[in-house]
Amino acid sequence: MNKVFNNAAEAIADITDGSTLMLGGFGLCGIPENCIAALVAKGIKNLTCISNNAGVDDFGIGLLLKQKQLKKMIASYVGENAEFEKQLLSGELDVELVPQGTLATRCMAAGYGMPAFFTPAGVGTEVAEGKETREFEGKPYLMEYAFDADFSLVKAWKGDTFGNLIYKETARNFNPLMAMAAKITIAEVEELVQPGELNPGEIHTPGIYVQRIFKGKKYEKRIEQRTVRN
Amino acid sequence: MLDKNQIAQRIAKELKDGYYVNLGIGIPTLVANYIPEGMNVILQSENGLLGMGPFPVSGKEDPDLINAGKQTITTIPGSVFFDSAMSFGMIRAGKIDLTVLGAMEVSEKGDIASWKIPGKMVKGMGGAMDLVASAKNIIVAMMHTNSNGYPKLLRKCTLPLTGINCIKKIVTDLAVLNVTEKGFQLVERAPGVSIEEIKNKTEGNLYYNGEVPEMKFN
Numbered sequence: 169m170n171k172v173f174n175n176a177a178e179a180i181a182d183i184t185d186g187s188t189l190m191l192g193g194f195g196l197c198g199i200p201e202n203c204i205a206a207l208v209a210k211g212i213k214n215l216t217c218i219s220n221n222a223g224v225d226d227f228g229i230g231l232l233l234k235q236k237q238l239k240k241m242i243a244s245y246v247g248e249n250a251e252f253e254k255q256l257l258s259g260e261l262d263v264e265l266v267p268q269g270t271l272a273t274r275c276m277a278a279g280y281g282m283p284a285f286f287t288p289a290g291v292g293t294e295v296a297e298g299k300e301t302r303e304f305e306g307k308p309y310l311m312e313y314a315f316d317a318d319f320s321l322v323k324a325w326k327g328d329t330f331g332n333l334i335y336k337e338t339a340r341n342f343n344p345l346m347a348m349a350a351k352i353t354i355a356e357v358e359e360l361v362q363p364g365e366l367n368p369g370e371i372h373t374p375g376i377y378v379q380r381i382f383k384g385k386k387y388e389k390r391i392e393q394r395t396v397r398n
Numbered sequence: 399m400l401d402k403n404q405i406a407q408r409i410a411k412e413l414k415d416g417y418y419v420n421l422g423i424g425i426p427t428l429v430a431n432y433i434p435e436g437m438n439v440i441l442q443s444e445n446g447l448l449g450m451g452p453f454p455v456s457g458k459e460d461p462d463l464i465n466a467g468k469q470t471i472t473t474i475p476g477s478v479f480f481d482s483a484m485s486f487g488m489i490r491a492g493k494i495d496l497t498v499l500g501a502m503e504v505s506e507k508g509d510i511a512s513w514k515i516p517g518k519m520v521k522g523m524g525g526a527m528d529l530v531a532s533a534k535n536i537i538v539a540m541m542h543t544n545s546n547g548y549p550k551l552l553r554k555c556t557l558p559l560t561g562i563n564c565i566k567k568i569v570t571d572l573a574v575l576n577v578t579e580k581g582f583q584l585v586e587r588a589p590g591v592s593i594e595e596i597k598n599k600t601e602g603n604l605y606y607n608g609e610v611p612e613m614k615f616n
Contacts, residue, residue, distance in 0.1 A: 396470070
């Protein structure tokens, strides 16, 4: 078993035009920077991306948008990206907006082997259009499906060569959920260690979900809203 | 008429010791500044944190530690991180005692619109649809009228909905209102604001029982 790759370019080498990708992160926090850079360099197109946000104009998924590499974006909040809004309003980009908890749970359901689940989020709104509704104890719920993605690109703080992962602080967000959810999960980590170096009780993602891992380089970790106390 | 900080200050009077609270972006975030001394209120940030602390001092910003508004924050003793599914799990399961969020429109039936202006602005709903669908106690914090002076408290929302029949209380720059079966019940006025003015700036059915006191700030 060898899950270790040298770099992002090698780890994503078989991602092709038209693939469905999950990308971890919330805003620019905990995004797979190295994998995104490699996708931009590779120039593949017609991608469907599942990610909570769409980055900003010049960082994160915004870099893929700028090169028009996306066919469809599935996200919950895209407010920070003018290029995104432009492509959306002009109809160039297909967009599915999903409530954040539903987005997270659709990832989780895939990783837990559950095809669908019921949630009250979106009942009575345009999110409910075309969806099966069922009442439980008098309250209506929407049926939502698990995602079906080809690749998950996630960012962890530490990982070992078996693919076990630990995330840092709020950079955890969607990463462990997406790590469970795709056919092939590619994890980039700040520190790559040997099996046994991570405390088994503190691991967030068991390596069984992770097919590829590499040590990322030069994390910029851009801050979107630098806010300090007076 | 209240400013944004005073709206937040009035909402803070609804807090109780031991509450787990989710504060949305904008005016709701300011509520954190008015948690009474000695009261234990735990703030949830739906990207995956319970126990949100104040903003960091300059130089101590941590890019891996942000709130749902993507602002740099800190933790407090007893803070805990979790993934986004668990975060919305605790929201959906009704564990959050109070949710405060902004809105573009609220209807007299308690419907809320807050995420989209067709053809103009599409930011997405983020976690708002999950929050309003499950929270047992939601307060909307907003201005009474929009930037064109048009009422935001309506008979029926005109914008795409975030949730239906879910808002129970609204605090605006002019008033505190409950949403009941009869519409908007005016319960408090901002200092110096008349019932007449509130009536004129509310499109949905507005009613009140007897005297409507002015809000008190201490």
